[in-house]
Each structure stands twice: as C-alpha cells, then as structure tokens.
Amino acid sequence: MTDERQGLPSASNLERLATCRGSLNAEIGLPDEPNEMSRAGDVGHACLAGEVHIDELDDETAKTVGRCQTLERSILVDLDMVDAEQVREVRFWLEIEGKRLFSGKPDLVAIEGTRALVVDYKTGPVAVESAESNMQLRALAVLVFWKYNHLEEITTAIIQPRAFDQQATLTTYKVDDIWEAYYELLLILEEAQETDAPRKASEKACRYCKAKTTCPEAQKSITDIAKVESNLPEIPSANLLEKCAIAKSLIAKVEAIARKALEADPNAIAGYELKPGAKRQKITNPEGVFFKAAVIGIDGQEFSAVCDVNKSKLKALIKAKTEKKGKALDEELADILEGNTEETRNKPSLAKSK
Numbered sequence: 458m459t460d461e462r463q464g465l466p467s468a469s470n471l472e473r474l475a476t477c478r479g480s481l482n483a484e485i486g487l488p489d490e491p492n493e494m495s496r497a498g499d500v501g502h503a504c505l506a507g508e509v510h511i512d513e514l515d516d517e518t519a520k521t522v523g524r525c526q527t528l529e530r531s532i533l534v535d536l537d538m539v540d541a542e543q544v545r546e547v548r549f550w551l552e553i554e555g556k557r558l559f560s561g562k563p564d565l566v567a568i569e570g571t572r573a574l575v576v577d578y579k580t581g582p583v584a585v586e587s588a589e590s591n592m593q594l595r596a597l598a599v600l601v602f603w604k605y606n607h608l609e610e611i612t613t614a615i616i617q618p619r620a621f622d623q624q625a626t627l628t629t630y631k632v633d634d635i636w637e638a639y640y641e642l643l644l645i646l647e648e649a650q651e652t653d654a655p656r657k658a659s660e661k662a663c664r665y666c667k668a669k670t671t672c673p674e675a676q677k678s679i680t681d682i683a684k685v686e687s688n689l690p691e692i693p694s695a696n697l698l699e700k701c702a703i704a705k706s707l708i709a710k711v712e713a714i715a716r717k718a719l720e721a722d723p724n725a726i727a728g729y730e731l732k733p734g735a736k737r738q739k740i741t742n743p744e745g746v747f748f749k750a751a752v753i754g755i756d757g758q759e760f761s762a763v764c765d766v767n768k769s770k771l772k773a774l775i776k777a778k779t780e781k782k783g784k785a786l787d788e789e790l791a792d793i794l795e796g797n798t799e800e801t802r803n804k805p806s807l808a809k810s811k
C-alpha cells in the first residue's frame with residue numbers, strides 16, 4: 458500500500474510531536490497497525506465522505522455518523538455557510554520552495570468568500586482536546602490557509618459525538634493567528650527532525666505512538682511504577698498516575714501483539730494460548746419466546762418486565778413508522794419514554810481534570 462503521507466509528518470502527528478519531538482524519529486519505518494476501533498472509524502469517515510452507504514455500517518458507527526452529520530449541519534447553519542463550496546477528504550500539503558514539510562486531510566473544508574470552516578470528526582470514544590487547543594486542527598488551519606491564500610478567517614471545528622461533553626467545539630483564527638500557528642509548527646518540525654530530538658513520555662503522546670513497545674522512555678514508566686510497589690504512597694501523585702496510564706496503554710499493546718501472534722500460530726508463546734471466549738445465547742425472536750412462555754401462564758406484562766428495549770433500535774422503529782427526523786424524532790422518542798425510564802449513573806472514573 459502506498460503511503461499517501463510520503464513518509465512525512467501529518468497534522469494528526471503534530472499533537473504528539475508538540476509533546477515528544479523524538480517520536481518522529483522513533484516511528485520511522487514502523488508499520489501502521491489498524492485496530493477494530495480505527496477500522497470502524499475509517500468506515501465511518503468513508504460514509505461521511507459519501508464513499509460508503511450508511512446501511513453498510515454497524516449500529517454504533519451509523520449512530521455516530523448520523524450525529525456527526527447533525528452537528529455539522531448546525532455548525533454550517535450557525536456560521537451561515539450552508540451553501541459554501543465543500544471539499545471533503547482531500548490531502549493538503551505545506552510546501553516551501555518545492556520541499557514538502559507536512560500534510561493533513563481535513564474531513565471537511567467549506568469555503569465561503571474569505572472565510573473557511575475546517576472540520577475534523579472524531580468517531581471514537583476517547584475525547585480529544587477542544588478545537589481551541591487542538592494541535593491537529595491548528596495544523597489543518599495552516600494547510601488550508603496555504604492552499605487558499607485569499608482567506609482572512611478560518612474556523613476550525615472538532616465534532617466528537619461520543620465525547621461525554623463538548624461534542625462540538627469551534628475556534629476562529631484570524632490571519633495573524635494563522636501566521637503564529639505556522640511559525641509554531643515550523644519550529645516543532647525543525648526540532649523534531651534533529652537526530653537527537655528528545656523523547657518525552659506522556660499518556661497523550663504515547664497513546665497512538667507506533668514506537669511505544671520498543672521505546673525506553675515509555676517502558677521506564679513501568680519500571681518507575683515497580684519501584685514504588687513496595688512503598689505505595691497514601692495518595693498517588695499526578696506524575697505516578699500519568700505513568701500508570703502510559704503503562705496501561707503499553708501493556709494493552711503488548712497483549713494485542715501476543716493475541717495476534719497466537720492467532721497466527723497457537724504455539725507462538727510457550728505457556729500461553731488463546732482461550733475460547735464464553736458462549737452467549739442471544740434471543741433473536743422475542744415474539745416466538747413469548748408465545749411459548751404464554752403456554753405456561755406468563756402474561757404480556759410479566760414478559761415485558763424481563764425484556765430490554767434497545768433505545769437506538771426503538772428510535773429507528775419510530776422513524777420508520779412516523780417518517781419523522783431530527784428534533785421531531787427526538788421529541789417523539791422522548792414522549793414515548795416519558796415516565797417509563799430510570800436514570801442511573803456509573804461509578805465515577807479516574808480522569809485528568811481539564
């Protein structure tokens with residue numbers, strides 16, 4: 458497969474390079490490894506770009522794509538850019554005196570006169586920085602400015618429907634802001650290209666770094682945690698928690714590699730095997746089950762008390778029956794659910810404060 462980034466940095470790397478300059482050299486020659494999550498994200502992006510029909514997606518991805526489209530539409534309306542020229546999934550380059558420095562592929566660029574909107578969808582469950590502090594979008598704004606040099610204002614937007622809050626964030630760059638971002642990026646790239654560019658491990662930087670299983674800086678997190686094991690602090694420091702996060706992502710990567718090796722060869726790792734997953738039985742015909750249950754005296758109310766209703770599927774059913782969409786569909790669903798649900802909250806999770 459040809460590398461459309463031509464082995465050069467891309468906007469999506471810049472968040473990491475801003476923290477860990479050494480990761481540019483560390484990743485050289487290492488292959489991309491798509492996982493289930495990135496595959497679902499790729500298909501979702503392809504659907505948003507009009508290359509795949511929504512019916513070909515699994516339920517979760519289709520729901521995320523639908524939400525992306527709704528949020529995008531409302532941003533275009535708010536910015537009065539509904540009729541703007543649109544460019545989707547095109548790679549832009551920053552090229553100076555014939556030398557390409559880096560590239561990026563925004564999910565959507567909308568151009569209206571001297572204004573542009575640059576959108577990036579994040580379809581995964583891990584929330585990224587808001588548009589204001591997002592380095593990838595900063596880089597994309599520079600690339601779009603480089604391509605359309607008549608622009609006077611660029612708004613960048615992150616749309617991430619699966620984020621708990623801030624599902625859509627925006628920030629606007631004026632010409633001076635874009636030049637400031639341009640010089641900042643050039644400096645990062647220049648420093649990252651030094652042969653002795655320093656590596657700096659952090660959960661955010663190492664999360665998607667291809668070098669993490671071989672990188673001494675990332676591995677040091679595990680040895681540092683091991684050192685405190687015999688004398689655990691009463692209250693762990695932020696630094697120790699950061700190392701735990703790096704170690705967890707490193708461990709997950711090692712386990713994924715082991716799983717892949719055992720799939721290819723069951724004898725690949727002495728003493729380890731792939732244990733078959735637990736079997737689950739799924740009821741595919743509740744109506745048929747009800748008819749048989751009724752024979753032993755179970756009535757409709759008792760039967761529905763042991764059934765779970767899938768909210769997404771119910772919404773799809775209401776949509777098919779009523780042909781309602783958007784807000785009207787949400788209101789119909791809310792009306793049907795009214796008084797028939799209860800809200801619970803999961804245990805608080807440990808997270809970095811914003």
Ligand code: SF4
Pocket residue numbers: 473477479480483656657658659662663666667668669670672673674675
């Ligand atoms: S694994 Fe982490 S520390 Fe090592 S190069 Fe990658 S980002 Fe930097």
